[in-house]
Amino acid sequence: MNYRHAFHAGNFADVLKHVVLALIVRHLNAKPSPWSYLDTHAGCGIYDLEGEQSERTGEWRNGVGRLEGRRLGDAAEALLAPWREVIAGLAADHPGGRLYPGSPEIVRRMARREDRLRLCEKHPKDCAALSEAMGRDRRVKVVEIDGWTALNAWLPPRERRGLVLIDPPFEEPGELRRMADAFSRAQRIWPTGVYALWRPIKDPADTRAFLDAIRASGAAKLLRVELLVRAPSDPKVLSGSGLLIANPPWTLEADLRAGLPEVAQALAQGPGAAAVVETLAGA
Structure with missing residues (x-):
């Protein structure tokens, strides 16, 4: 995967991540x-799907593009509703363009006056773009820093409740092991x-090793969520994406079980498309 997320913005992996977020x-x-939000690898915040990088790959067409103007069943639409509302709000503020909100923009638009966002981005150009996207919002702090460093230094937040999104670029070998170790700490x-x-x-072998490492972390409550657009067969091909959620909100598992399978079928690219929702700890 390429670290510059603009190449992948709005793809099927973003759909899962941002819908759950x-x-x-x-x-x-x-x-x-109030709550606090920490994004360890925040990216640019807002992406132009008609820009050069997005158009070069066109990945968004098999993600957010598949769901534009398409109505799914009630359970699936209940899952998609908060995400769709953010996208609609961004479009209303920027008529005539085709913009897609990254995780910082989704959280910023949903945050209340008393909530706080801390956004980490180590790529200088992306960090500058993120700062511009966030504007002068006093709830938001953007820092040009390696998110792994911030994760060690900025917890726990003073609010004592909130969310940490850990979303590295997976360009370097051993990133899954690094994420498991960082989460454990x-x-x-x-x-x-x-x-x-x-x-x-x-x-699949990487998935098994990662899940074993997460189980060994001792976290009390863990929810495994995956969206596959095809059955994994080639370790060089992205077949799906997953989220491991620690301390998930109490209705999240039931909501995902009800609606995510239909979303997976809407985004299917081959045989074996499916949704996985599984409690790993704290059943």
């Missing part, structure tokens, strides 16, 4: 107390936070 934020908003520091760990799905 918006659902988690909606749950956080159900309580009046982080949840010992802040065991009550909600964590969402995103990963690509290519090699």
